[in-house]
Amino acid sequence: MLKIENLNKSFGDNHVLKDVNLDINKGEIxxxxxxSGVGKTTLIRxxxxxxxxxxxxxxxxxxxxxxxxxxxxxxxxxxxxxxxxNVMKNITYALIKVKKYKKEDAVKKAKELxxxxxxxxxxxxxxxxxxxxxxxxxxxxxxxxxxxxxxxFDEPTSALDYKLRDSVGEIIKTVASRGTGVIxxxxxxxxxxxxxxxxxxxGA
Amino acid sequence: xxxxxxxxxFMLSGLKTTLWxxxxxxxFSIPLGVVVCLMRLSKxxxxxxxxxxxxxxxxxxxxxxxxxxxxFGLPIMGIVLNREIxxxxxxxLNYAAYFAEIFRGGIxxxxxxxxxxxxxxxxxxxxTYFGIILPQVIKIVFPSVANELITLVKDTxxxxxxxxxxxxxxxxxxxxxxxxxxxxxxxxxxxxxxIGILTFVLRKIEDKFEYYR
Ligand SMILES: Nc1ncnc2c1ncn2[C@@H]1O[C@H](COP(=O)(O)OP(=O)(O)OP(=O)(O)O)[C@@H](O)[C@H]1O
Ligand SMILES: [Mg+2]
Numbered sequence: 001m002l003k004i005e006n007l008n009k010s011f012g013d014n015h016v017l018k019d020v021n022l023d024i025n026k027g028e029i030x031x032x033x034x035x036s037g038v039g040k041t042t043l044i045r046x047x048x049x050x051x052x053x054x055x056x057x058x059x060x061x062x063x064x065x066x067x068x069x070x071x072x073x074x075x076x077x078x079x080x081x082x083x084x085x086n087v088m089k090n091i092t093y094a095l096i097k098v099k100k101y102k103k104e105d106a107v108k109k110a111k112e113l114x115x116x117x118x119x120x121x122x123x124x125x126x127x128x129x130x131x132x133x134x135x136x137x138x139x140x141x142x143x144x145x146x147x148x149x150x151x152x153f154d155e156p157t158s159a160l161d162y163k164l165r166d167s168v169g170e171i172i173k174t175v176a177s178r179g180t181g182v183i184x185x186x187x188x189x190x191x192x193x194x195x196x197x198x199x200x201x202x203g204a
Numbered sequence: 205x206x207x208x209x210x211x212x213x214f215m216l217s218g219l220k221t222t223l224w225x226x227x228x229x230x231x232f233s234i235p236l237g238v239v240v241c242l243m244r245l246s247k248x249x250x251x252x253x254x255x256x257x258x259x260x261x262x263x264x265x266x267x268x269x270x271x272x273x274x275x276f277g278l279p280i281m282g283i284v285l286n287r288e289i290x291x292x293x294x295x296x297l298n299y300a301a302y303f304a305e306i307f308r309g310g311i312x313x314x315x316x317x318x319x320x321x322x323x324x325x326x327x328x329x330x331x332t333y334f335g336i337i338l339p340q341v342i343k344i345v346f347p348s349v350a351n352e353l354i355t356l357v358k359d360t361x362x363x364x365x366x367x368x369x370x371x372x373x374x375x376x377x378x379x380x381x382x383x384x385x386x387x388x389x390x391x392x393x394x395x396x397x398x399i400g401i402l403t404f405v406l407r408k409i410e411d412k413f414e415y416y417r
Contacts, residue, residue: 049324050320072324076321080317081321084339084343094327098325128416
């Protein structure tokens with residue numbers, strides 16, 4: 001379980017996160033909603049270690065004990081694919097560099113994710129050759145390759161048409177069903193109703 | 205024609221000077237520029253401050269003054285250098301400052317999201333820099349670096365202030381002595397050929413980065 005306890009974060013005088021408490025279980029889809037500027041992005045940036053917080057705790061728990069495994073992934077709004085790597089290398093790079101996979105093993109693992117996310121045939125493409133939806137799926141594959149216990153999505157449906165919304169919804173469901181805790185920021189009530197196990201309204 | 209053959213050896217020895225000043229400066233100032241750039245971006249205030257001053261001086265005063273200062277000024281402090289070394293040091297220090305600023309601009313133009321994506325994927329600082337950031341920076345700065353190298357070819361003529369005989373000085377000497385424009389035309393042709401070849405080679409390298417946008 002990912003346990004957020006009394007999290008507080010200010011930017012100067014702007015007290016953005018005030019005593020935020022939220023638990024995310026593995027295998028669960030928690031959707032975070034709230035007005036623009038309320039601090040949703042800031043919250044997941046705190047979880048991913050991209051932002052320092054002022055007070056409170058972010059605990060990675062395993063059977064009630066603090067776990068050594070603090071792995072968490074992020075699919076940001078801008079995807080931030082590495083433009084000088086093709087799709088395959090985007091997915092395998094961290095496996096090879098961080099998890100010390102042999103190249104063949106990393107490619108094998110990436111192939112499974114490519115199939116899962118419907119990216120076959122695009123392995124050699126660079127990001128400038130991909131559509132928005134394809135870039136998003138590469139970003140998801142890149143994050144999943146590291147097998148994080150939790151995965152955050154920042155507004156995954158904002159740039160997608162209706163059909164693609166459902167396809168990313170299904171992907172999120174698949175990810176959760178494999179035991180990953182999923183945290184999704186969304187403004188889309190219908191999307192939340194359809195795919196969330198729980199909705200958390202920030203700033204309410 | 206006979207005249208051209210007659211002046212050739214003198215012109216060629218000038219060309220040799222032009223080429224070595226260019227090569228030595230290019231080879232040493234680019235890596236030094238990387239170091240200066242990283243110092244300029246250092247979180248340690250004093251390092252970044254001193255580097256800023258160094259860059260300001262190098263870009264804010266004429267290269268000719270810097271060459272003269274290093275050759276005639278340093279002996280006053282007990283550091284005596286021969287002409288060639290003094291010229292090389294001045295050129296390298298000067299060009300490193302320009303390259304450092306070009307590289308800094310390149311690094312600043314990389315989206316913050318690239319650093320953040322690397323961080324969330326747990327890539328080490330070194331892997332992030334050498335695997336993710338640097339390759340993108342090289343592509344971005346390459347045209348500016350190429351431009352600077354072409355300027356350098358022409359700047360090498362400044363070594364005449366130390367009495368070194370580059371191709372332009374050789375041409376001027378001959379032109380005065382023989383009251384002829386031919387040596388100047390030969391020198392102009394030589395510059396054009398060097399810069400033509402350089403432009404071609406740089407273009408080929410630039411094309412190698414075209415595989416992504
Ligand atoms: N780096 C920063 N420096 C200063 N203020 C910031 C910074 N990042 C965010 N903020 C402020 O924190 C507040 C919350 O921003 P955040 O991006 O988390 O909102 P959000 O809920 O994700 O909004 P949206 O739905 O529009 O994406 C805003 O008032 C924003 O101006
Ligand atoms: Mg946001």
